[in-house]
Amino acid sequence: MTATPAPNPASGPASGSGPACGQGPVGGRGPLALKLARGRAGVLAAVAVAVLGGSAFVTVGGVLADTGLRSSVPAERLRGADAVVAAPQTVEQAEDLDLPLPERAGLPEELTARLAALPEVGTAVGDVGFPAAVHTGDGPATGADPRTTGHGWSSAALLEDAPLEGEAPRGPGDVVLDAATAAAADAGVGDRVRVTAAGRTGDHRLSGVLDTGATVVLFDDETAADLAGRTEGPREGTVDLVALRAAPGVSQERFTGAVREALAGEDALVRTGDRIGDAESPAAGAARGVLVAVAGSLSGVLVMTIGLTVAGALSVSVAAQRRDLALLRAVGATPRQIRRLVAAPNLLVTLAALPFGVAGGYPLAGVALDWFASLGLVPPGLPPVFGPLPALATAVLMVLAVWLASLAAVGRTAAAPPTDALAESVAEPRVPGRARTWTGAALLLASVGASVPALVLGDETAAVGPASASLLAVIGLALVGPALLRAVSGALGRRLPARSSALTWLAVRNLHGHSHRVAGAVSALAMLVAFALSQGYVNTTLLAAQTEQRQDGELAASTLTAPALGGLPLGLAETVREDPSVAAAVTATPTALVWTTELPFDEGVLHQETPALVLGPGAPEVVDVGVTEGDLGALTGDTVALGAQTARSLGAEPGQRVAFRMGDGTEASAEVVALYERELGFGPVLVSRDLARGHLTGDLPAELRVLAEPGRESEVRGVLDGLASAHPGVEVADTAPDAAGSGLAANTVLNLVVLLCLAGYVLLSVANRLSAQTLRRRAETDSLHAVGMTPAQVRSLLRREAALIAVGAVVAGVLASAVPLAFAGMGLLGRPWPGGPFWLLPATVLVVAVVSWLCAELPARRLTADRWRAGAGA
DSSP states (O other): OOOOOOOOTOOOOGTTGGGGGGOOOTTTOHHHHHHHTTOOOOOHHHHHHHHHHHHHHHHHHHHHHHHHHOOOOOOOOTTSEEEEOOOOEEEEOOOSOOOOSSOOEEEEHHHHHHHHTTTEEEEEEEOOOBOOOEEETTTEESSSSGGGOEEGGGGGGGSOOOEEOOOOOOOEEEEEEEEEHHHHOOTTTTEEEEEEEEEEEEEEEEEEEOOOOOOOEEEOOHHHHHTTOSSSTTTTTSSSSSEEEEEEEHHHHHHHHHHHHHHSSSSSSSEOGHHHHHHHHHHHOOOOOOOHHHHHHHHHHHHHHHHHHHHHHHHHHHTHHHHHHHHHHHTTTOOOHHHEEEEHHHHHHHHHHHHHHHHHHHHHHHHHHHHHHHSSSSSSSSSOOOHHHHHHHHHHHHHHHHHHHHHHHHHHHSOOOHHHHHHHSSSOOOSOHHHHHHHHHHHHHHHHHHHHHHHHHOSGGGGHHHHHHHHHHHHHHHHHHHHHHHHHHHHHHHHHTSSHHHHHHHHHHHHHHHHHHHHHHHHHHHHHHHHHHHHHHHHHHHHHHHHHHHHBOOSSEEEOOOOGSSOOOOOHHHHHHTSTEEEEEEEEEEEEEEEEOOOGGGGGGGEEEEEEEOOTTGGGGGGOOEEEOOOGGOOOSSSSEEEEEHHHTTTOOOOOOOOEEESSSSSEEEEEEESSSSSHHHHHHHEEHHTTSSSSSOOOOOOEEEOOOTHHHHHHHHHHHHHHHHHHHHHHHHOOTTTTTOOHHHHHHHHHHHHHHHHHHHHHHHHHHHHHHTTTTHHHHHHHHTOOOOHHHHHHHHHHHHHHHHHHHHHHHHHHHHHHHHHHHHHHHHSSOEEEEEHHHHHHHHHHHHHHHHHHHHHHHHHHHHHHHHHHHH
16 A cells, blocks of 8 residues: 655644645646556556556447448449539438448439539449340459449440550440459450350450459440340339530539539439449449448447446546545545545556557558458448548547546545545445445336347347347346345355365454455456357357258258359349259349338337348249248239248238338339248348339349259259359359358358457456456455464465355356346257357356456465565565
């Protein structure tokens, strides 16, 4: 214990300020605050580590959110346009983030002529896109999105500085390529190249080569409109976008104003500057929404975890100063002065650690964005936005968190009468606060209530409650911990066998007598246990439920896909069905639907996006989705099938019609023909191929699920391998039940990696906190040495205390996560335990045991070595 500065005789309590109000650079309390902090580098280091890691995490989340809100993919093909008119690719939400549409929305073709007639417009091009790929010796060559690589020749006018070698395409047999693609195909002007366009493969004359960095496969405009499906069907008379160039001598401001005025009342957006890339690649806009959603979904767990970690570190810091603070209260310091004295050094440490955490967060955000791109969550070309706002928000949040945590940690000492404060500085309060205990009990009950929805929700939302409930339970355990630990340690002390050693008895009595301090250590480790088990097992339980439903419902043995071609070639499905070894072959394509529900009390409407699977005729032959009502075989025409949970939320039944928006934003309605229970494995909505036609980007099926005749699986596989060899770009994959779910979804991988990062941060912070707590016990170890204990016995005592703390933390953490995980298991798997690897539990226990032992053993060796050297010197 450091010496407490003597009060200034000239200023007593009557002055109204006390000794804490001596003159200093920080409101008169700077030097005294520094003296109080002197010799407590360990506890302040715990605060610094918590702030350092927390600020890095918050900065990463802020940069991702900022990127999602402000970043844009650079334009490639439309770099020469001054403005681009496109249909909205989002559904507006009144008080929430807009929902991105996964499919390309179209515009009326007549807008092109209307805009071209404006005197401010020099060039207006109605652009359409369709799947296209050029076959080369190394496989198909295509653009970033193979579904929209093909375009009409008129769009070449928007390429910047792209000289043409050769001539424009004259008819359906001609094509123009960019220089890189032509070189990959080893073709020159006049040569024949093999191209798959809109699912049709054939040889075309290379009429020209454009020297441009963008990947282009250009046909004449009439052929392009036919390949893009704009001459008939739902998209007849539409274009993807209208690209504009200003007339010579017209300023950008005047040009843009004229275009916006001409489009007044139209459901169209005018993109200029950096936002042209969003119109060229709608996936970029959807990706930005994903980044904002990821940052938002992580914010709750992130803030709660960082808050608990920082508060725990500060509680150790305040505990180290309790005696000095009590003496200051006794000589007249006011509660307000005590709070400022405690907050000052912690805020100084926070300000010192913040720059390093924020500086580390920016490059980590760049790494995270690259990783998201590798998972397919964002396009590779999306540039990060490194603005000052995330740093400012992080600084405000962390300073505010440390300030509030400091006030909460010192509240009891500052508010207590001086005599009580002095008494509690020597020995902990005999009875933990009743309000604290009851509040903790209430939070424990609330955590059980938060887990109940998992029993009735059979979809992915069932995993949300248990993940949050376990952290709520940890907070409750931290509050009720002193009372609970005091009761348990008292009972344990009374029931210790007579043959127990004196060191064991003393360890138990220490836990009982210092229940507040020990409860802080137990709750810190329990938070690590609960966090690892709940977050880990909730994700693995959800994954296990998805895999189980896929295994039970997937009947097809093999799947054909063609991602490099933008979808399956036309006629391939019919060829597969004609083979006698094939029992059934059904096309499938993922998309999404947007549902609109009215909020109560006339508060507007809520839009919700749900994934959907488009299935061709004959779906019951290749998938068993667990139909409970209706007939999945009727999934033709304007029909959908709904998962049972989704149907309940919509109030829909078989035979009713439901209204929604397709993936391109088109309003539609369909008859519900079936309800099913395996929506975790197959999605909440199944859509007929007839209904989805014309509302999918590229409009080609993404995959073909093939069911073999009994006993002819290997023969079917051989047939499919032969078709894949004959059609470059077509791939064969297994979809047998034992292979279903073998790969982790991108969002599952994301959750698990974030879990590991947060667990590492919590582990490091907890280790620093426990080490600081042990180093604070120098006075105790000196007293034990004075009564005859050897250094080895002191270390043995601390080891036994650490073992008891580890056991208590494991039990508390397991109990905190047991009920939420049991409810999640019952709701998703029908059993009262979670799914996932069993080794996670013993691994977590082992980590807690090792951390607890190291945080007792290493500081104990330092304490006893210092004391031995002091004794030897004497």
